[in-house]
Amino acid sequence: MPRHRFTVLFLAIALAAGGAGSACKKKSPPIARPTPPPPPDDMTANRPPAPPEPVTEAPPVAVPPEPSVSSADMGSLDEINKKGILAPVFFEFDSAEMSSEGQAVLAKNAETMKQYPTWVVSVEGHCDERGTAEYNLALGERRALSVRQYLVSLGIAAERLRTVSYGKEFPFDPGHSETSWSRNRRANFVVTAK
């Protein structure tokens, strides 16, 4: 192959890499935000049983709508996101279908977003490493769109939900086992405005 052909190819790759680099700088790379561990089960198990409450007929009360809460005192966006308030949703291999567990997580996330109506959230689609880079970008987008669509069906305004696919490029777990892969097949939530 003539040397100039290599030079042209190398320049093309270098330019592409440079463009990708600048694109990455514009959007902060996702940060793995571990969900806080649940309280141990035995915290309540060792407690003596409560005495029975007297039975009273409570009159039916209309449940007021969830009051909106200001997140002004919750700190910066980074601090909000580090708390992992919006839990991730996980997927099966090569699938963008949500499980019943995923739907339950999204129901909670939707309630949280209703409490903080000024939040704008980016839904990030991630994949495990087994597909090609290009296919995983499509799969990650499909996952993010699937989550967005479900949240909209739960009453979240579409303009509060943005989607992005990172494919397999930012794994949360760098391992190469099914355990690692299952952690990386996710839709992640990042609050981008409050």
Add this chain to the structure above:
Amino acid sequence: LGLSSFQRVPLWKWIGSAAYVVLASVAAAVVARAVHGDDPNWMDANGGNLRRITRHPNIDATPTWSPAGNQIAFTSDRSGSPQIYVVDADGLGQPQRITSDDSWADRATWSPAPFNEIAYAARNGPGFDIKIRDMTTGQSHFLTNGEGSNESPAFSPTGRHIAFASTRLGNQQIFVVGRDGNGLRQVTKEGNNYTPNWSR
């Protein structure tokens, strides 16, 4: 174009002499849009110029033009695993699956004329290998043989060389090899490098 950010490599092509068309994958469906020219064949019923090529609910991605621009190859998992399909560029025909020997066949790139070959990433083990299918004879052969994971093949403008990304030396780097499998050369050496493409 209002296309997703993940369509990294614009797939422009002159169709005949009257339409300059870009091929892309949007929300995991293949679409084409004429952005120059006035070929009525690329106008839709509403006078627009966006043509949806695939309509399957599963994922359709990574499209590539045939040398003459009358067909499009793409990856779809409509059969249960990602495989390569070919469909007429008008989007009206039924896509024909052309791969079946690999558990995962993905990211096709069609050679320029005078060749008529499709290079793609095939997985049969822990990683991908580059495979080439002769579209005239239907015969396929491996271009790489199990060293690391090899993906994102890209034919040179002459069709005589193929660039691809490989982890054979650790980090993912770009390599070039002749279409006969000879003359392997490493192009990048720093960091990780993905999805090579050639200047024209």
